[in-house]
Amino acid sequence: MLVSERKPLEEILGLLEREGRRRLFILGCNGCAAASGTGGEPEVLELKEELERAGKEVVGWKVLDFLCQKGLIRAGLRPYEKELAAAEAVLAATCGIGVQAVAAVLEEPVYPACNTISLGGVRGEWPGAERCLECGQCFLGLTAGICPLTACTKQLVNGPCGGAKEGRCEFEPDARPCGWELIYERLKKQGRLDLLRKSPPIFKDHAKMQPPKRLRQTTRWAVELEEVARR
Numbered sequence: 001m002l003v004s005e006r007k008p009l010e011e012i013l014g015l016l017e018r019e020g021r022r023r024l025f026i027l028g029c030n031g032c033a034a035a036s037g038t039g040g041e042p043e044v045l046e047l048k049e050e051l052e053r054a055g056k057e058v059v060g061w062k063v064l065d066f067l068c069q070k071g072l073i074r075a076g077l078r079p080y081e082k083e084l085a086a087a088e089a090v091l092a093a094t095c096g097i098g099v100q101a102v103a104a105v106l107e108e109p110v111y112p113a114c115n116t117i118s119l120g121g122v123r124g125e126w127p128g129a130e131r132c133l134e135c136g137q138c139f140l141g142l143t144a145g146i147c148p149l150t151a152c153t154k155q156l157v158n159g160p161c162g163g164a165k166e167g168r169c170e171f172e173p174d175a176r177p178c179g180w181e182l183i184y185e186r187l188k189k190q191g192r193l194d195l196l197r198k199s200p201p202i203f204k205d206h207a208k209m210q211p212p213k214r215l216r217q218t219t220r221w222a223v224e225l226e227e228v229a230r231r
Contacts, residue, residue: 002032002095002132003215004039004114009050015111015141016056016089019195024056025080025087026113027102028063029094038114039063039093047093047113059086067098070128073105084108096132096140096147103145104130109190111141120211136208142199144186151179157202 016024026044033039041063048058060083064076077084084090090106092099093113103110118134131150139157140147149155153171160180163170167181187193 001035002097002134003117003119004033004036004095005117006038006043006093006114007112009054012091012111012113013054018199019109019192021089021109022056023059023086023088024051025059025084025090026061027067027090027092027094028061029067029098030063031066031068033067033094033098033114044093059083067092067094068101068128068130070101070105073102096134096138097130099138099140100130100145100147101128103140107190109192110145112138114138117215118209118211119215133209135204137205139202142195142202143183144190144192146179146183146186148179148183151182156180157204
C-alpha cells in the first residue's frame with residue numbers, strides 16, 4: 001500500500017494557475033488513496049468544493065477502484081468522454097503511480113493533488129511501467145505525468161544530462177529511453193513546452209523521502225522497531 005497526503009490547496013492552485021487551468025475534472029482512487037483518506041469519494045467532493053470556492057469550474061469527477069491500472073482507467077472513464085473533453089486539466093487525488101498511469105492514458109494535462117509519503121521500505125506495486133519513489137514532493141504536474149526520479153537513471157529533476165544520444169539513456173541505450181526525452185515529447189504533444197522555460201527550478205528536498213515523524217510514532221512502526229531490536 002502506498003500512503004498519500006493531500007497537497008495544500010494553495011500549492012494545487014499554484015500548479016493550475018501557472019498554466020491558466022480553470023475547468024477541471026477530478027479523479028479519485030478507491031484503493032490506497034481512499035485508505036489514506038485522500039482519494040475516496042468524501043475527499044474528492046471536499047476538494048471539489050474547495051476548488052469551486054477558489055473560482056475553478058469542476059466539469060466532472062469520478063472515483064475509480066484503482067488508478068494504478070491503466071485498463072481500469074480507460075474503461076472507467078469511457079462514460080465521461082464529454083466531461084473530459086470540456087476539461088482543461090485533470091486533477092488526480094491519488095499516489096504517484098496513479099497520477100502517472102492517468103497521464104499515460106489521457107491526452108489532457110494531469111496534475112497531482114497529493115504527495116506520496118515514504119514508509120521506509122518496499123511495497124508491492126502494480127507491474128506496470130509507472131514507479132513511485134515516495135518522495136513526499138510530487139511535481140508530476142510540471143513533467144507531464146512522467147516522474148524524472150524513476151524515468152531518469154540519474155534522477156535529474158531539472159532536465160537531461162549531456163550523455164543521452166538520439167533520445168536514449170547513456171547507461172542502457174539499447175533498452176532504455178532518456179526519461180527527459182519522454183517528458184519533452186509528451187509536453188510537446190500537449191502544447192506545453194513553455195512549461196520547461198517558465199517553471200522555476202525544482203529543488204528536491206531529500207528529507208521528505210524519509211518516513212515522517214508522525215508515522216514513526218505509530219504503533220505499527222513501533223512493533224517493527226521492536227522486532228528489529230530482538231534480532
